[in-house]
Amino acid sequence: MRTELRVPRLAQPGAGGVRRDMSGRGFALVDTPPFFDDDLLLRLNRSRTVLRFHTKRWWQFPQLARYGCWLEGLLGEALPEEGVSLASLEFRHEPAGSEDQEVDRLHADGSYLRSVCTLYGPATVSRDAGIERPIPDGQTLLMTAMDRARAVRVPCTLHRRPGAGPERAVVVCSFEPRLQQPLLANVYREVAQVHSRRSRVRQTWQKVLSASGS
Numbered sequence: 001m002r003t004e005l006r007v008p009r010l011a012q013p014g015a016g017g018v019r020r021d022m023s024g025r026g027f028a029l030v031d032t033p034p035f036f037d038d039d040l041l042l043r044l045n046r047s048r049t050v051l052r053f054h055t056k057r058w059w060q061f062p063q064l065a066r067y068g069c070w071l072e073g074l075l076g077e078a079l080p081e082e083g084v085s086l087a088s089l090e091f092r093h094e095p096a097g098s099e100d101q102e103v104d105r106l107h108a109d110g111s112y113l114r115s116v117c118t119l120y121g122p123a124t125v126s127r128d129a130g131i132e133r134p135i136p137d138g139q140t141l142l143m144t145a146m147d148r149a150r151a152v153r154v155p156c157t158l159h160r161r162p163g164a165g166p167e168r169a170v171v172v173c174s175f176e177p178r179l180q181q182p183l184l185a186n187v188y189r190e191v192a193q194v195h196s197r198r199s200r201v202r203q204t205w206q207k208v209l210s211a212s213g214s
Contacts (some may be wrong), residue, residue, distance in 0.1 A: 051090070107159070144157050
């Protein structure tokens with residue numbers, strides 16, 4: 001059965017708002033541009049696909065590379081002193097009725113900074129001021145994990161899977177203040193740049209063809 005993607009909201013919050021939220025309550029919600037489509041979901045046919053920053057497999061998934069670069073750029077503008085870079089991106093397809101005792105309960109992640117975006121199905125739930133809320137449709141949740149909580153002394157972001165229910169798909173990114181490693185290239189950045197240039201060229205030609213046909 002074909003699933004429908006969540007429809008993203010296109011309004012973008014400023015980096016100043018992200019900085020305020022990440023420096024205060026420790027998490028931020030940002031509207032997600034429309035990077036993902038049905039073709040991507042058809043090609044991501046595994047239950048879990050993990051892309052480390054240096055893997056050449058990014059060339060198979062340019063939409064994911066552009067998403068990771070967008071988040072990295074937003075965090076770089078909002079938190080320049082923390083110098084975070086994308087460490088990995090994980091796509092998870094969770095079938096209907098799936099359960100995971102470890103992450104179905106409230107927990108904090110054990111890395112530095114994480115993000116989660118629900119593409120379809122029940123949304124990840126986060127807790128703020130004692131109240132649990134699902135991530136709004138079309139938004140990415142930026143979360144403080146344990147290493148960042150210790151480093152900058154802001155609260156960890158407690159969150160959980162929604163539990164057993166309809167099938168769903170999520171994209172989870174991990175960001176770390178990692179040093180650049182000359183032998184391990186940031187392949188996702190190269191892929192995103194090439195794909196963005198191709199998209200601009202395609203859009204230009206479409207405008208030219210549209211104008212010539214009018």
